[in-house]
Amino acid sequence: MDLITIRQLSVSRRIADINLNLVPGEMLGVIGANGAGKSTLLQCLGGVLPYRGEILLNDRLLRQMPGREQARQIGFLPQSSQSAWALTVEDVITLGRLPWGDNDQEAVRQAAADTQVSDWMQRQVDQLSGGQQARVWLARVLAGKPTVLLADEPVASLDLYHQQYILTLLRRYARNNRGVILSIHDLSLAARYCDRLCLLHQGRVLAAGTPAEVLTQDHLRTAFHIDAHIDLESQPPIIVPK
Numbered sequence: 001m002d003l004i005t006i007r008q009l010s011v012s013r014r015i016a017d018i019n020l021n022l023v024p025g026e027m028l029g030v031i032g033a034n035g036a037g038k039s040t041l042l043q044c045l046g047g048v049l050p051y052r053g054e055i056l057l058n059d060r061l062l063r064q065m066p067g068r069e070q071a072r073q074i075g076f077l078p079q080s081s082q083s084a085w086a087l088t089v090e091d092v093i094t095l096g097r098l099p100w101g102d103n104d105q106e107a108v109r110q111a112a113a114d115t116q117v118s119d120w121m122q123r124q125v126d127q128l129s130g131g132q133q134a135r136v137w138l139a140r141v142l143a144g145k146p147t148v149l150l151a152d153e154p155v156a157s158l159d160l161y162h163q164q165y166i167l168t169l170l171r172r173y174a175r176n177n178r179g180v181i182l183s184i185h186d187l188s189l190a191a192r193y194c195d196r197l198c199l200l201h202q203g204r205v206l207a208a209g210t211p212a213e214v215l216t217q218d219h220l221r222t223a224f225h226i227d228a229h230i231d232l233e234s235q236p237p238i239i240v241p242k
C-alpha cells in the first residue's frame, strides 16, 4: 500500500496533472530546473498551499484529515526557515512537538543529537551560521517523528560532510517504515541517496522512476538544457554538466 498517493495534482500556473506515489521505506527525490515546481509540490503535500486533485495518506484524503493529525503524520521543512523571535536552538526543536501537545525531552534530545546540534541548545538560533541553522530546522521536523518527512532542499546550504551525513540520516529515517520526499539540485547526490526520482519540467512530471530511468541524456537535455556526463555505475554515481 502507498504511504502517499498523488492524483492529478494541479496548482494554477505552477504545476499540472502530477501523479506520483511514495511507498513505506522509500526516499523520493524531486529534481528539476529553477521554477519547475518542486517547492510547489512539497507545499501542497505539506498542507500549506491549496490545490486541485487528490493527495492521500495511507489511503485517506489529506484534505479531510483534521489539521492536528495531518501535522503529526506529515512533517514539512520549507526551503528557508527563519525565526522572527530570538529563540534558542532548544526552543526551535521543541516547536516540533507542537502537533503532539507535549515537549517530549527525549524526542528533542534525540533530534538534536541526530543532526549534530546538541552543543548549541542554549544558543540563539539566528546567531548560528546558515548551514548550522538549516540543521536546527531539520531537527525541529525530526522531533515531531512524522510518518512522512518533506524537505525542500535540505542540503543546499550544507558543507560536503554534512550533505552526506544528512542524506544518510534522512534515508535511515525513511527505512523505518516511514517515507521521505526531498527536493535537491545536486544530481549526483540525488542518484546516490534516493530510491526513486521525480523529474519535474515546467510544472509537469517529465520522468519518474529509478535514478537510471530518470537521469538519461535526453531527460537532462530537456529539463536542464545541458549535455551531461552520466556515470551511474561508478561509486558514488557521477552526473555533471559537460
Ligand SMILES: Nc1ncnc2c1ncn2[C@@H]1O[C@H](COP(=O)(O)OP(=O)(O)OP(=O)(O)O)[C@@H](O)[C@H]1O
Binding pocket: 013, 014, 032, 033, 034, 035, 036, 037, 038, 039, 040, 041
Ligand atoms: N507564491 C507564488 N505565487 C505565484 N507563483 C509562484 C509562487 N511561488 C512560485 N511561483 C511560480 O511557480 C512556479 C514553480 O515554482 P517553484 O518555487 O515550485 O519552483 P522550484 O522548482 O521549487 O524552483 P527552485 O529550484 O528555484 O527552488 C514558478 O514558475 C514560480 O515562478
